[in-house]
Amino acid sequence: EVQLEQSGAEVKKPGESLRISCKASGYTFTNYWIGWVRQRPGKGLEWMGIIFPGDSDTRYSPSFQGQVTISADKSINTAYLQWHSLKASDTAVYYCARRVTLFGAANTKIYYFDYWGQGTLVTVSS
């Protein structure tokens, strides 16, 4: 059974650093991209970035480039999302999700997220 188990809720102060984790099980970790998605309170889903654990190839949404760091440790099947200096506006639930890649008509790529973690609530407050 595929599972993505995320680390627990965090309460931090502005300016502090933080790393949250997403541990994968039930499939070959290095064969699928893992993405991170932010959901601020009462708001929609925002895609932050994605990593391929096989070779650590990483892509970021322009909105999050330079704001966070995505990494992975394939020896322990775990992906990470890291901040160096948190802001109050980083308060949100963060989800990791496994991305599937298929090929459709005319070799068009098909991307979707088939399994999601339970989410990690990050609260940043002074």
Added chain:
Amino acid sequence: SYDLTQPPSVSVSPGQTASIICSGIKLGDKYASWYQQQPGQSPVLVIYQDNKRPSGIPERFSGSNSGNTATLTISGTQAMDEADYYCQTWDSTTGHEELVVFGGGTKLTVL
């Protein structure tokens, strides 16, 4: 950047058909996915590749995608279907094929 637009809310009576639309320029040239999110829960994939249902998703969920609009249709809507729904595709207009795009979400109310 590529944008997907959804209506903020849709209402439907139990047993009726609910349609949730997702609009984007030439969205029909891409593939759309749909996610259901119950309050306090993680999103769940309900439609991928425009019209395919993952294992375990009821047959009353269906999807289509043509022109500038993708549509999620829920036939015989049940109270348990009340949730937020998000469409998703990706942006390849800048050559960055890996840029995922979510719609703003639609709150489905069953009343």
